[in-house]
Amino acid sequence: MPLQRRLPKGGFKNPFRIEYSVVNLDRLLESFPKSESISLEEIYSAGFGKKGMPVKILARGSVSTSVRVEAHKFSKQAIEKITQAGGQAIAMEGEQSAADNE
Incomplete structure (x- = not known):
């Protein structure tokens, strides 16, 4: 059997990929209905x-x-929705800040 058929096939796994915990605005605002500020903690x-x-x-x-x-x-779209309602979207850790696009 040829060598290329004997060797195991494998894909590519990016070691630099960043996994995010994804949260939608509706779930976030249901959990904090009266809050003016929602922190990362x-x-x-x-x-x-x-x-x-x-x-x-x-x-x-x-x-x-x-x-x-x-x-x-x-x-x-999340930044647009938050700022149109008069709020602020603050990106942490050196990311671009999307707060106050006025």
Whole structure:
């Protein structure tokens, strides 16, 4: 049997990939309905991700009140929804800050 058929086949695993805990706006705002500010520690304590794992906020749902949200990363639509409601989306750890696009 030829060598290329005898050797095991393997794929590529990127060692630099960053795994995010993904949270949608609707679930986040259901858990903190009266909050004006949602910190990263509150997101971890609510069980939306393991401590130390980066958190990304996605745009599913709507924002009706002004809220300040801290996370490692945001989707573009989530930033738009938060800022249109008068809130702030604050990206942590050297990421681009999307707060106050006024």
